[in-house]
Amino acid sequence: MPILTLDAARELAAAAFVRCGAAPAAAESTARALVEAEADGLTGHGLVRVPAYAAQVRAGKVRGDAAVTVGHPRPGLVAIDAAHGFAYPALDAAVAALPAVARSQGIAAAGIRRSHHCGAAGRPVERLAAEGLVAILFANTPAAMAPWGGARAVFGTNPLAFACPLPGRAPIVADLALSKVARGNIVAARRRGEPLPEGWALDAQGHPTTDPEAALKGTMLPLGDAKGTALALMVELLAAGLTGGRFAAEASSFLDAEGDPPGTGQLIVAIDAAALSPDAPERFAELAGLIEAQAGARLPGARRLALRAAAARDGIAVADALAAEIAAL
Template identity: 40%
Template sequence: MTMPADTGASVTMTLDEVRALARTVLRRQGLNARHAEAVAETMVAGERDGCASHGLYRLLVSAHTIASGNVVPDAEPVATDTAPALVRVDAKGGYAQLAFELGKPLLVEKARRCGIAALALNNCVHFAALWPEVEALCDEGLVALAFTPSHAWVAPAGGTRPVFGTNPIAFGWPRPGREPFVFDLATSAVARGEIELHRRAGRAIPEGWGIDPEGRPTTDAAEALAGAMLTFGGHKGSALAAMVELIAGPLIGDMTSRESLAADNGAKASPLGGELLIAIDPAGFLGAGAEEHIRRAEAMFDEITSQGARLPSQRRYEARRRSVAEGVRIPRVLLDDIERLRK
């Protein structure tokens, strides 16, 4: 593809151009077509929804992970029907996106049959946000939760050494005729990609995001990356991070964040481990009354927005509408780095 014209510090691209660039670079780096398409869609979602740390910047992360040999570029995930309400997908060391695509139809089917079902993704490389997965399940009319550990980058509350990953939690609630209610939050004070973007830009990070290698508070992004990140909300975020470690690690037979970092062996590649998704069919609990109770939830949303408060994901949806109409602006320096990956 031809790179868009340079207009200064940033370049405006359509979402189709973002998609084509991501696929081209991923294929050039060695991913097979199916993985490249699935991974590229996650990056498109990041740019589309105004979350640059999960957009094209992740091409640099993926290129490094592929070059390190820490992801299987042509892995073929395998699904196992383990129980009436459980399904497991072994990603075989490949990216989580393709494993989710394989497991999603089975998860949806089981949730509708049993009322609630769970999908375990094992042995997968995960580098992205979780909102695309829960939103995809909401599009099927299901309530959804997702959890995944990462590498041990985050210190527990009161500690100075990394134990947890950024350990995100995502939740989705379907809204008839509207975008679903979705939140996707790291149990760390911020996503690691945000600190990396600050480092690349030479900008200080806010206090409370991280500590240096000696355990002292720092506003230096590089020092925080070398030391430890912090959880949000002190002991509350720390407890949630521990929960994610347990239910998306040992509970599904996969690695904790410390084990994932040890397996990385200094390569600084994307985390290898597991993801747990839970899908709930409202009709499974409510039967014919499901629609009425879903409408009651809308009254709560109206109470929130009528007083000027913003629903989680509202800003993403606003960015999405702008991106579809106007395209997205990508920093020139990032595109220069990406261009080097195509050579």
């Protein structure tokens, strides 16, 4: 199993995307996001996505030459059209635009439409928190969960992520899918030929399954049962209904090259951390200290920071078959 530096992994993925028809800037943005996820231990959102993404560019399901456009329909709003390209250039545009608007207005929101898979949702909000903003991201995804008591998938796994700045140190970052596990974990298990733990998914007939292939054809179980599907509804309305994106049940899969572009949406809300209370960042730090003072407790995102540091120092291991597949694209 080869060990790649983060730069080498980015170059491997970006070159594959360019060969498949992506514009260099989009390829670089997407490769960077996937390698960052890999470094943080979120392998389901990492390099394993390259072959599927590349196939979608070749098929035109992802537009490799998409031009992201940014508008300002109201003083506190940023409207971004991903133009059926990768989500990552559109997310980069949101992260670039939001700080100035949030500092001017106190609060700002960026809506992204005609988008695609946003990967590790914690990364964009972490970048905003590094700018002194409290940030929340909502993203809808293709249908994977049924409403509580129902049998047909109408919600995606619909991740949401939150980041909060802490003075003099890395932000607090919480990133979670509203299914019991992220769908990327199912994809990764299928690739490895491993069964799933019980309680993750149902097959197409609504029966519990540990078979990744059957799970991908069926539905995911929600986090927190009925409460999870209520939150998934909220994300669906914010990320797609509000932005002009497609609802989960209207979107094609992120996992294959079949059909038209998914056209999903993302919404990012950013708040100047000191706008309402100048000492808010210090208060954030007080609460963080109360958590970290307890033996065995840690802040959300702390494990990722340790993995990230190790990856920057030691590189990342990439399975031989995956590295060869990416190189051959």
